[in-house]
Structure formats: structure tokens, C-alpha cells
Amino acid sequence: MSRWPPNRWEEDELVSKTRARVDQGALNLTPSQAETSYQGSMAGTNRHDDDAASSRVSMYSYRSNDRDNMRFxxxxxxxxxxxxxxxxxxxxDDPEWERLDKQHVAVxxxxxxxxxxKEVVRAVLAQQEGVQKSILDLGCGTGVWAVEMAKEFPWADVVGVDLALCxxxxxxxxxxxxxxxDNLNLGLSHYENQFDVVHLRFVGSGLKDFPQRMxxxxxxxxxxxVVLWVDVDYSLYFTPEFRYIPFALDANDPVGAWGQRSLAEMRRACTIVGSDIHGMExxxxxxxxxxxxxxxxxxKTGSLYLPIGPWATHEDPAITQKLRYIGALMRTDAINGMKSIRPLLSKFWPxxxxxxxxxxxQxxxxxxxxxxxxxxxxxWGRKRADGEERAPPLPLRPEPTESSSDDDALSDTDTKPYPFLFIYDSPEVSMEQKLLRNRDKVVSLPPSPSKS
Known part of the structure; x- marks a missing residue:
């Protein structure tokens, strides 16, 4: 693995192109959701020179045989x-970071x-004398999740990895x-056996050879x-029956949805450029x-359905309020997401x-x-013990004291159950639910026009 910190001019140029400013007021985020740090690599410890270090830009861990041709x-x-x-x-860029932060709040x-x-994650990360706990966030995007985890578990080391600067x-x-x-598609051997929790959210469309990446x-x-896989379905569903919405074929289609058509075309485009999005799914x-x-x-597996638009209601007014807030966030996400996938779709369509x-x-x-x-x-699931069929027993969490904070409330937004979250305890149930939600799914798209 080669180390390649760019020179100071290259760092300044890269930061100017990729670092956005989070509109914290618009999102009403907590202070910690607008914070981050750049420190040395967990996979090695060669620092920049003093001048470069003062910029607090992270180490880079790209493994490349042709660094002179590398462009960010x-x-x-x-x-x-x-x-x-x-x-x-x-x-x-800035619009994409803002979209991802609102998406983060909704999730x-x-x-x-x-x-x-939650119980598994907190048990795995429970403090143990003489044991350093660590968390890896792969595809960390704006860094919000990694920073929030660092706040929640201040005794754990947290590292976020992405193709772009946080x-x-x-x-x-x-x-x-x-x-x-770093680039997940180049392998992760420099991180082997280092982390107690590994989290990936919405990275599947960018991975090739998904079985190898997994x-x-x-x-x-x-x-x-414990590994936590969280990814998008890249499909839209009727609610509350959670059944696949057909995609539109032409302007006279009375039933099909154009949002669904765009997502279906995105999945096809991702496959053409080398993504193993179907393998991920x-x-x-x-x-x-x-x-x-x-x-x-x-x-276990699960399905989290996020309404697009503030249309959802519930008998509990507090849950209705939450559903409608999520819906407002996700409607903005959907509208801006169409702008985000435009460069990809325009590779294959006018x-x-x-x-x-x-x-x-829209x-x-x-x-x-x-x-x-x-x-x-x-x-999600836990890694087996070396040479064993099972994972080692979960560490015992310390009993809370009167002076300690309510550990069970850490990272919980409230105690009311979210009505559109479903957890499946067996592969049979998981497959049954997959068949049900996709019972009306048609995957045959019209041919895309040839483009020179």
C-alpha cells in the first residue's frame, strides 16, 4: 500500500472543489453534526510535513501504481x-452534501x-478495561454519522472513509x-481485524464485484x-401495502411513475458503468x-420505508408529525436526487x-x-470467532449508576415505535417479504438510445 499525501497547493485546490459548508440552520442539526476532524491514518502513521499538517487535511490511503495520473x-x-x-x-459538491445531510436526518x-x-451495537462497544473499541464508517459522505458516533462513544476510535474529502x-x-x-473497490486489507463496528450506508451503487467487496x-x-449494511432499494413502493410502483413508459402512461422510471434507468446505468448494484440488492x-x-x-434483515412527501398519518399525533417531517425531507431528497443522477443518466439518454x-x-x-x-x-450480523462456527459471547455491559446518563437512550430520537420499520428474523421471512413487495415488479425497460 502506497502513501501519497499531495503537496499543499494540491490540497488547497482539492479542498476548494470538494469541501462544502453545511447549512446547519436550515437543517436544525445538532452542533456535533457540523463538526469533523482530519487526523493521521489508522492504517499507518506517516504524517505530512509541518506546513501541510497545519491544514488538518487527512492522510490519503489510495493504492495506485500511477500516482501522477491520479485526479480527484x-x-x-x-x-x-x-x-x-x-x-x-x-x-x-455543496448541493449533494446538503441533500445527504437531510437524508441522514430522515434515516x-x-x-x-x-x-x-441497538442492543448488539452497544454491547459490542461497551467499555472494557484494556480494550480499545473502534468504529469504521465506509462511504462516510459528509461525516455526520461518524461524528455522531464519536460523540456517543467517546472511548472508541472512529474512522470515516470516502472517495472525497469530508x-x-x-x-x-x-x-x-x-x-x-480511500476506494473500497481497491480492497481493505490495511483495515483487517481492526474494528468492532463497521457501518456502510448507501454505498452499494458504487461497488463492483459485490461478493468480494462484502x-x-x-x-x-x-x-x-458487528457489520451494519444500510442501503437504498432504488425502487418506490405504494404505501401502506408496500408494493412496487410500476414505472412510466411514455407520456400517455396513466399508471406508471416517472420517479420510478428514473430509478430504474439509474440502476441500468450503474450496471453499464461497472457497478454490481444487482449483486448488492x-x-x-x-x-x-x-x-x-x-x-x-x-x-437479521429489515425494511425501513421513508414516505416521500408529507402525506402519511397515524392515530398518534406525535408519530404523524414525525412521518410528515420525514416525508418533507424525503420529498426534497427525491427532487434534488434527480439532479444528482442527471450526469449519470445523461451518459445514456439525451x-x-x-x-x-x-x-x-417532481x-x-x-x-x-x-x-x-x-x-x-x-x-447485519456478527463475525465468527477465529476457527469457530459462532461469534464470541457479547461483552457484558456495565450496570448503570445513578450518576451515569441513561445509556439506553443514547442515539435514540424518541421512544415511540416507527410504524414503517420491519425486522426479519430468518431468511425465510426475508425472502417472503421480498416476493410480496415485488409481486408486481416488471424489470424490462425500453432500449436506451445509442449515443456517440
Whole structure:
């Protein structure tokens, strides 16, 4: 593995292109959601010279045989796109960071906290004398999740990894949080057996050879560590029956949805540029029960449905308020997401057609046609002990004292159950639910026009 810190001029140029400023007031985020830090690598400790170190930009861990040809970003259709992976074609600029932060809030509200499997995660990360706990956030995006975890577990080391620099300001940051640039598709051998919790959220569209990437990710866990896969379904569903919404074929289609058509075209485009998005979908919906690195008795999958638009209601007014807030966030996410995938879709369709799809999808979103929801797929499990069939026993969590904070409330947004979160305890139930939600799914798209 080679180390390549760029010179100071290159750092300043890169930061100017990729670092955004979070609109904290608009999001009403907590102070810690606007903080981050850049420190040395967990995979090695060669620091910059004193001048470069003062900029507090992270170490880089790209493994490349041709560093002179490495470029960080490129401009496509007026958006800044990373130039380090052909598979991940979403922007890395201010509008995208703002979209991702609002998306983060919606997911956290739906999960009722930063992560699923709360009891397992907290037990795995419980303080143990003489044991350093560690957390890895792969595809960390704006860094919000990593920073919040560093706040919640101040005794744990947290490292966030992404193709682009984390865009948040470095002032007043948790000392136990650091960030690196890296490409998951190049392997993760420099992180093997280092982490108690590994988290991946919405990275599947940028991965190639998903079975190998999954193997790489699980290898970064310590025995007994837990992996948390959180990814998008890239489909829209009627609510509350959670059934696939058909995609529109032409302007006269009375039933099909243009938002669904755009997502279906995105999935096709991702496949063409080398993403194993279908492998990701199958692997996470099937769960980790048959994964050779994971203890099957610790596995579960799940579906988190986030309404798109403030249309949802519930008999409990507090839950209605939460659903409608999530819906407002997700409607903004859907509208801005169409702008984010425009450079990718325009590789295969004329931009004017893509813009027309976006216009019609926005009209659907504003009218809240079909009461749509976006599904987030969940899968988790704990790594087997070395040479064993099972994971080691969970560490015992210390008994709370009167002076201690309520540990069970950490990272929980409230105690009211979210009505659109479903957890599946077996592969049979997981597959049954997959068949039910996709019973009306048609995957045959019209041919895309050839483009020179």
C-alpha cells in the first residue's frame, strides 16, 4: 500500500472543489453534526510535513501504481464528480452534501437512532478495561454519522472513509474521530481485524464485484464485531401495502411513475458503468445467514420505508408529525436526487429527456401521487470467532449508576415505535417479504438510445 499525501497547493485546490459548508440552520442539526476532524491514518502513521499538517487535511490511503495520473474530481454537466471511481457517479459538491445531510436526518428518525441492532451495537462497544473499541464508517459522505458516533462513544476510535474529502469544518471536533480518502473497490486489507463496528450506508451503487467487496468489509471486523449494511432499494413502493410502483413508459402512461422510471434507468446505468448494484440488492435482501464470515445466529434483515412527501398519518399525533417531517425531507431528497443522477443518466439518454423525466417526477412528488415510500434495506450480523462456527459471547455491559446518563437512550430520537420499520428474523421471512413487495415488479425497460 502506497502513501501519497499531495503537496499543499494540491490540497488547497482539492479542498476548494470538494469541501462544502453545511447549512446547519436550515437543517436544525445538532452542533456535533457540523463538526469533523482530519487526523493521521489508522492504517499507518506517516504524517505530512509541518506546513501541510497545519491544514488538518487527512492522510490519503489510495493504492495506485500511477500516482501522477491520479485526479480527484472532474466537472460533468455543471456538477463536481469524483474522478477516482467509475462506479460511483454521484456528485461531490455543496448541493449533494446538503441533500445527504437531510437524508441522514430522515434515516435517523426512521431508525429511531443512528443504527439498527441497538442492543448488539452497544454491547459490542461497551467499555472494557484494556480494550480499545473502534468504529469504521465506509462511504462516510459528509461525516455526520461518524461524528455522531464519536460523540456517543467517546472511548472508541472512529474512522470515516470516502472517495472525497469530508466536507465539514474541523473546529471543535471529537478528538476520537478521523477521516481518510480511500476506494473500497481497491480492497481493505490495511483495515483487517481492526474494528468492532463497521457501518456502510448507501454505498452499494458504487461497488463492483459485490461478493468480494462484502468479503473485504467483513474482514475488517474483529471476531465478534458487528457489520451494519444500510442501503437504498432504488425502487418506490405504494404505501401502506408496500408494493412496487410500476414505472412510466411514455407520456400517455396513466399508471406508471416517472420517479420510478428514473430509478430504474439509474440502476441500468450503474450496471453499464461497472457497478454490481444487482449483486448488492440480492445479497442484502438474502441476508448474511449463509455468509461464511458471519455467525448466522446473529443475523437479521429489515425494511425501513421513508414516505416521500408529507402525506402519511397515524392515530398518534406525535408519530404523524414525525412521518410528515420525514416525508418533507424525503420529498426534497427525491427532487434534488434527480439532479444528482442527471450526469449519470445523461451518459445514456439525451439530457433534454432526462430533464423531462425530472420535471414529471417532481410534479408527482408535489402531488404525492401513489403515496410513495423509499425503502431502505438493512442487514447485519456478527463475525465468527477465529476457527469457530459462532461469534464470541457479547461483552457484558456495565450496570448503570445513578450518576451515569441513561445509556439506553443514547442515539435514540424518541421512544415511540416507527410504524414503517420491519425486522426479519430468518431468511425465510426475508425472502417472503421480498416476493410480496415485488409481486408486481416488471424489470424490462425500453432500449436506451445509442449515443456517440
Amino acid at each position: 474530481v472532474k466537472e460533468v454537466d455543471g456538477r463536481t464528480i469524483n474522478a477516482l471511481s467509475d462506479q460511483y457517479y454521484l456528485p461531490t 435517523v428518525l426512521g431508525l429511531g437512532g443512528l443504527y439498527p441492532a 466536507p465539514l469544518e474541523p473546529e471543535n471536533v471529537p478528538p476520537n474521530c478521523r477521516f481518510e480518502m 468479503k473485504d468489509v467483513h474482514a475488517t471486523l474483529k471476531p465478534g464485531g 440480492d445479497a442484502l435482501d438474502n441476508g448474511l445467514w449463509n455468509n461464511e464470515q458471519i455467525d448466522p445466529e446473529t443475523c 439530457p433534454e429527456i432526462v430533464d423531462q423525466w425530472a420535471k414529471m417526477a 410534479k408527482e412528488n408535489m402531488e404525492m401521487k401513489n403515496s410513495p415510500s423509499m425503502r431502505v434495506r438493512l442487514a
